[in-house]
Amino acid sequence: MLLRQFSLSALLVLLIFVIQESVISQFRLPGGGFSLLLIFSLTWASLSTPTVGALIGFIAGLMMDLSQSADGPLGQWTLILIIAGYVLAFLAYGDDSVRGNPISIVILVSLAVGASLALYLISGLLLGLKIGSISGVAVTLIGNSLWTLAITPLLLPAISYVHNFIFDSKARL
Amino acid sequence: MRYGGDGRPRLLLIILIVTSLFLITLDLRGVKVMDGIRSATQGVISPFQRVGNSAASPFRNFFSDITHLGRTRNEIAALKEDNARLRANLLNRTSADAQLEDLKSVLDLAGTAQYKVVAARVISQGASTSFTQSVTIDAGSSSGIKKNMTVICGEGLVGVVKNVFASSALVMLATDPSFKVGVRLAGSEQIGILSGQGSQQAQLQLLDNQTQVKVGDILLSRGSIHNRPFVPGVPVGIVSAVDNGAGSIAQTASVTLYPSYSNLGVVSVVVSASEINPRDALVPRAPIATPIPTVTIFVTPTPSPSN
Incomplete structure (x- = not known):
C-alpha cells in the first residue's frame, strides 16, 4: 500500500526532475530562480505523513545530487531533504489549521526552501566547499524563497489534486 | 490520524x-x-x-x-x-x-x-x-x-x-567562487591570481607588492604547463578598481570579466x-573612431581685376 503510493510519488519526482533539468534550468531568472524539484517535493511532503515525507525527500534529494550541476558530494541534498521532508510533514500533517489552509502551506514551503538552501550552504561549508561573496549567497537564498513564494500558489492546486488522486485511490480500492 | x-x-x-x-x-x-x-x-x-x-x-x-x-x-x-x-x-x-x-x-x-x-x-x-x-x-x-x-x-x-x-x-x-586563474597584466609582465566572486566582478591578487596596477589594465591568462587547464594569452578582464589598503601584504584589485x-x-x-605563446596579441582592440570626412576647398587666387 505504502509501496504503491511511494512508487507513484517517485515517478512524479523523476518527471519533475527531467522538467527541471531540461526546461527550468534553460532560463537564468533574476535572483537565482527557483527549483521546481524543491518546491514539488516539499509541498508533497507537507501534504503527506512523515513517513512519505521522508521517503519523498530521499528520492528528490537523490535526484538533486545526481544533477550535473550539483557541487557537493553525492548524498548531501539527500540528507537535507530527508530531514526537511520529515520535519515539514511532521509540522503540517495532522494539524488541520495548517493542512486546511493553503496560505500556511505556501508560507511553510517557502520557509522550508530557504531553510534547506541555508542548511545545504552550512553543510557545504563543513565539507569545505567555496560559497563566494556574502551578498551573492544572500541574493540566492532570498531570491529562491521569494520565487518559491510566487510559484507555489500556482502549483499547489495541481499538486494537491494529484496527491489526493494517488492517496485517496488507496481508500477506494 | x-x-x-x-x-x-x-x-x-x-x-x-x-x-x-x-x-x-x-x-x-x-x-x-x-x-x-x-x-x-x-x-x-x-x-x-x-x-x-x-x-x-x-x-x-x-x-x-x-x-x-x-x-x-x-x-x-x-x-x-x-x-x-x-x-x-x-x-x-x-x-x-x-x-x-x-x-x-x-x-x-x-x-x-x-x-x-x-x-x-x-x-x-x-x-x-x-x-x-x-x-x-x-x-x-x-x-x-x-x-x-x-x-x-x-x-x-x-x-x-x-x-x-x-x-x-x-x-x-570564471565567476565561480572556487575558480582561480593565473593572470598577467598586458604590457607589463606582472603576475597575479584572479579568483571568481560569484558575479561579473572578480578579485585580483598581485604576487608582487611593488607592482603598479591601475584602472583599465587588461588581464590575460598566464597559461599552465601543457596548456591545461589554461592556455596562455586569453583575455580575462579589465581592472575596474584598485584597493590600496594600507597594511595589506599584497595588492588587490577588482576586475570586470569580459564575457x-x-x-x-x-x-x-x-x-x-x-607552441607559440600569443603574448599580447589578443588584447581587445580599442574601438577605432570613424574618421570624420574633411572637406578641403581649393581656391585659386584670381588676379584682381585691374582697372
Whole structure:
C-alpha cells in the first residue's frame, strides 16, 4: 500500500526532475530562480505523513545530487531533504489549521526552501566547499524563497489534486 | 490520524539518514561508482536538455518580451496572429544570428592565437539551488573534450571544463567562487591570481607588492604547463578598481570579466594550443573612431581685376 503510493510519488519526482533539468534550468531568472524539484517535493511532503515525507525527500534529494550541476558530494541534498521532508510533514500533517489552509502551506514551503538552501550552504561549508561573496549567497537564498513564494500558489492546486488522486485511490480500492 | 506511536516512521527516518551519510562518505572517499552514476544520469538527461534548449530559445528573453507583447495588445486579431508568427520567426532568427556572431568572434580569437577549438552550444545554465556558477555544453568526450580544458568565447575566457560526459560537458565559469586563474597584466609582465566572486566582478591578487596596477589594465591568462587547464594569452578582464589598503601584504584589485556570463550562446573549448605563446596579441582592440570626412576647398587666387 505504502509501496504503491511511494512508487507513484517517485515517478512524479523523476518527471519533475527531467522538467527541471531540461526546461527550468534553460532560463537564468533574476535572483537565482527557483527549483521546481524543491518546491514539488516539499509541498508533497507537507501534504503527506512523515513517513512519505521522508521517503519523498530521499528520492528528490537523490535526484538533486545526481544533477550535473550539483557541487557537493553525492548524498548531501539527500540528507537535507530527508530531514526537511520529515520535519515539514511532521509540522503540517495532522494539524488541520495548517493542512486546511493553503496560505500556511505556501508560507511553510517557502520557509522550508530557504531553510534547506541555508542548511545545504552550512553543510557545504563543513565539507569545505567555496560559497563566494556574502551578498551573492544572500541574493540566492532570498531570491529562491521569494520565487518559491510566487510559484507555489500556482502549483499547489495541481499538486494537491494529484496527491489526493494517488492517496485517496488507496481508500477506494 | 497521526501515527508515530509504533516507531516505524522513526526507524525509516534513521535508515534513510544512514543511507545518505553512507553515500556522502563513499563519494568523499572518491569511489568511482559514484562518478559513474552521475555521468549516467547526465547521459540520460542531455537529450532532454537539447530538446528543452531548442524549445526554450525563443523565450529565453522572456522578461524583456513581456513589454513587447503589451504593445501589440490593441491590434486586431488577424494582425495579432500574423504579428506573433513573424515575431516568433524573428526571435528564432535573432537567436540564430546571435549564435553566428558568437561563433564568428570566437573563431577570430581562436584564429589569431592558433588555438584548435571545438565549438559548442550552451544547453543548460546550471542549477539555481547550488552556489556554483556553471553551464552545460553540448559537446563531450566524443568530440575530444577532456577535463581541465580552457573554454573561451569571442570576448575572452569563459571558464574551464570541470566534468566530461559522453556528449556533454560541465563548464565551471570564471565567476565561480572556487575558480582561480593565473593572470598577467598586458604590457607589463606582472603576475597575479584572479579568483571568481560569484558575479561579473572578480578579485585580483598581485604576487608582487611593488607592482603598479591601475584602472583599465587588461588581464590575460598566464597559461599552465601543457596548456591545461589554461592556455596562455586569453583575455580575462579589465581592472575596474584598485584597493590600496594600507597594511595589506599584497595588492588587490577588482576586475570586470569580459564575457557576459548570463547570456552565453556559443562557446569554444580549446582542444590544443600552438607552441607559440600569443603574448599580447589578443588584447581587445580599442574601438577605432570613424574618421570624420574633411572637406578641403581649393581656391585659386584670381588676379584682381585691374582697372
